Amino acid sequence: MQHGALADLREIPSVVGGNEESRHGIVLAKSLPAKRFHIQTGETLYSARQKCPGLVVVPPHYWLYVECSNAMVQILREYSPEVQRFSVDECFLDYTKMDKHFGDPVKVANVIKNRIRDELGFTVNIGISVNKLLAKMAGELKKPDMVHTLYPDEIPEKMWPLPVKELIMVGRATAPKLHALGIHTIGDLAKCDVQLLESKLKSHGRLIWEFSNGIEGSSVRNDRPEMKGIGNSTTTPFDVTDEKTAFMFILSLTETVAMRLRDAGLCCSLVAVSIRNKDFISYARQRKIHYATDSTDEIYSIAKQLFREIWRDEPVRHLGVRVSALSLGKNSQLSFFTQKDPVKMKALDSAVDNIRLKHGSRAITRAAFAHSGISARSGGVGEEDYPIMSSIL
Template sequence: MEDKVIFHIDINHCYAQIEEMKYPELRFIPMAVGGHEEKRHGIILAKNDLAKKAGIKTGESLREAYEKCPDLLIIPPAYNDYIYYSREIRKLYQEYTDHVEPFGLDEAWLDFTGSTRIYGDPCMTAARIQQRVLREFGLTVSVGISWNKAFAKLGSDLKKPSGMTVITRDNYKDIVWPRPASDLLYVGYATEKKLRSRGIYTIGQLANYPVHWLKESMGIAGEVISAFANGEDRSNVAETFFRTPVKSVGNAMTLIHDVNDADELRPAMYVLCEAVASRLKDHDMEGCVISVSARSGGLEWYGKQRKIPQPTNVSEEILKTAMELIEESYDFSVPLRAAGVSVSQLHPWHSKRQLSLFADEEAYDDALRIDTAMDRIREQYGFYSVRRACTLIDRPLTEFNPKGDHTVYPIGYFRGRKMSDGII
């Protein structure tokens, strides 16, 4: 069978580069996009090349950054701009293929396999995409090209800015295998630590390590990263217009910044649960299995699910169980990067539920009325016309509309995964 042609395209230093595009003078001074020093989230979100040369690292506190570079200019994040340009650039990608899968705001996979008959040589097409993004948006992108998603992503990281790396079956052992194991998709800090304890430091060592030993010590995650290291990632690039089957309803989001505990995550989870509840009502459905999925800053996946006594499509009830599951399955020893909620085992919605000795029916009715009222107001006046007060605590974290067209959906967050305790 003919190999696929997969692109992974990365907007270099996305937040910082967009600020430099808006204000070209920033290219000549060390600059970083970051939070506010007086707030708890006073961290570096992105930096330009001059700041990188000064030793500034993404994720460190502003205080640490200023110690390294006293002249560092901190720009407050303009999330609406980042979302806008990310969306517009993805529209450009969609001119070349209908399989475009976002991975955060700044990255995306493209399946170019079926497009070669129209556009010809993949490398020339990738170069044209780079030129168009630079000409139309003033931004540089790096491209990795391979027959699988894992190697394509690794390739896009190798030459920045505006580089291109092609990884083939003939050269992958020379390009990929000498790289640190942490360069491989889904090998985060905790996984890297486990690998090092077994003397595995490079992707090549991982590829040649007995897979049954990895599976015994790390479960299915060990088997997956072994396959990735050997170029056996067979996952497909999601279709741009994929719609979740009505067997389940869910929303997932790559968070705009890492979160460090459950209380900090709760406002974003509220927004996700509101969207899931609203979608369920749109389908006249309710469900009795609630699942959560989480991705750490180290790109490791965690998840859990629970069956509740009575089916629901009310955001308060979904949130309550979702937060319990998050707290049970994730310890926040590594900050959280992404989260999602899904409701399954769906049934036709009965607005009057069966009486229960244990459920607070008055609270249910109140919560349902609030959900319904908010949905109606948003339908008429827009999503941001009404919001819960708790979502205003951290506006950058909750400034997204999961039912709108500008949200970054990590497709496949739930699809094809078995939800259970621990790593998925």
């Protein structure tokens, strides 16, 4: 709207959606008017259009969302030093003792909400309570542009009547199991016998029972949690039926993963490859390596082995490469067994990284991709070129 768009996507049935031609055709986000047609995030654009002919579909602009997210966090930090990013569009803010400086939390929440709307141009919901779980549930109440409280004494009135699937951590698999036990609302869950839930759902049963009673005690962490793994995956634009083509996609994914790994200053000791076939069956294989590496070539070579070991010689629609068991890059243990000179490999990776950082990721690519019709780098949500990675969230 700030750039002169004619229609406000928020006021018409509209969705942000992926590109159907490249088999990315799902709903990523929806407007409230689109929601009234029962369009759901994650469903196919095809099905969304059936529910709402004339639906407006626009492509995503991930880096715009990141910029907006950063601007929002900047405002939040004015009101508390303890702000935890939960996702690109959600934060937790610890207001403990901050009322001495800024006053009543509900009043301040309204000020913050209005500032974000007026200064940044988008609306937010703010939920207030005594812990993160209840604050989050409060934020999910009526939208848009609202402030809600959900204090413990308000739980029976505001949270218990909701369908149990609205509770965080009750998803596609748990909801039907709860329904089978006669549990349909969050209130039903809260009044259910914990022992019974624990026997049916193990520790998850106790967790969601506690949540349904508003019990949750984690703190708002300002620092970013330690990264556990880095992965990229992609739905291929066409079914892959031969190993050679699969290896090209795996290489392009490995390029992204390894660059992110080096950008974060880390090495990995575990490599995993995942496959989804044309019937949507997924499987994966992982291997622990007894040294740590951040080399594109080394990760690629392990990923190729893993693919060979599991591929069922069938049409593939999705491929993924993921590294974990991360350690600090400095002083990394060199392997006795790699054929190539590790010092030279490191220098090569670092030279390529620097060229891409300076001149864009397309400035230098492997010759294998030339005229192949396959992107030399894949993974990531961005339609645009990646600038650099770990610095964002």
